[in-house]
Amino acid sequence: MKVIEHLLDMAKIDRGRVRLRWVSAAEGQLFANYIKELSGELSELGPFDPSRYSLQLSAIESVLNSPRVRWLIGMDRQVTERGNVYSRKVDAAVFEQTLRTVCEAEYQNGLILELLRSGPKTVREISETTGIAVKDVSKRLVDVEKMGAAELSGYEGCSPRFMRTAA
């Protein structure tokens, strides 16, 4: 839940759209109240247009599917409560910070790769569409190039264009 909230924040999708609530079998009234409260919040937010966020949503999916994030989420309790293979415990705050950083990197990777689906683009174009700073785009491009997911497709003037390798 923390991960998805963080991802929604990055995608600038309102947190009110995704909610987790605890209701037991004996709490019918509580359930009705929650529905009232949450629908109220939703009506204030207005309709959600998935086509405007399709790029972001696909990027979020790629984050959730990425082996790095899946491993990290699976290791949460293991390393913060029981200790790693050296029986050293990782501080929960440190772990969360790591998870956040990884999510951010993976999210930007996903965003870039999604964008490159529509054809080769220069760093500047990517930066403009995604809102990621130019220097971060370069960093992420090195990442995705290492993974073999994108490559240099040619030069336009003196700015290199990158394209997605067929996957």
Add this chain to the structure above:
Amino acid sequence: MSENFEPKALAFLCNWCSYAGADLAGVSRFQYPPTIRVLRTMCSGRVEPLYITEGLKSGFDGVFVFG
């Protein structure tokens, strides 16, 4: 935003907790708005983050998970 906008939300209900809770709400005739479309899961731990994004992608205005 239009006056009569009726949000549509996807709700994941755990079979053993909130689904029974929702059932009770129905049986005791507590009124609540007809915004949610219910999906029963055998456990709310079964709900993957991917289901949530899929819900948003397919045009729901919001996704709720009840455990």
